[in-house]
Amino acid sequence: MPLYKKYATHSTLNAKRAFDPLQGSQYPPDVCGFGKRLLIYNPDDNKLEFRPLDDPRVAELSVPLEQVLSVLVPTETAKIVKAQQTSKAAGKEGKGKDAVLSKVDRQLENEAYREKCKKVLHYPYAVITKDKRIEVIAETYTVYKYSVKALNQLIKNQKLLKSLKGYLIREAAEGEERDSP
Secondary structure, three states, rough: OEEEEOOOOOOOOOOOOOOHHHHHHOOOOHHEEEEEEEEEEEOOEEEEEEEOHHHHHOOEEEEEHHEEEEEEEHHHHHHHHHHOOOOOHHHHHHOOOOOOOOHHHHHHOOHHHHHHHOOOOOOOEEEEEEEOOEEEEEEOHHHHHHHHHHHHHHHHHHHHHHHHHHHHHHHHHHHHHHHOO
């Protein structure tokens, strides 16, 4: 799936600005040190691979799945998604109550903030490995939702994937032995 990945040589110190999803239309990921890449799971090597769009045969970055610890969704991204899913009616219902609102809830009730969130097109998150943090930006909510779900499932089911791969290899070998004269 196509995503933006932060260039390895790009630091926020050298950047003119860090990527802010609320200002993504003014300062897109390309300007903030990110490049379009394909994120692919390679089942043969049990690795996550980031490949350039212009030459998808070559892996620019390859990370063994056993080194991937988690997917980290920044607070700002979570607030944006929550604001996009919150309807005006739900926001007005809570205003009449005397309940103490958290800082996030108060911000979500701000109409101007919700309007900004509706216009967000890019959803940043990070893939955390044992030795690095890979910053990624999804171009749409759908890509964000499914890429985070897929990565979490791969992380959760690493042992199952290994045993399944071993089983398939054994079955293929036994099948060849049965088919040989």
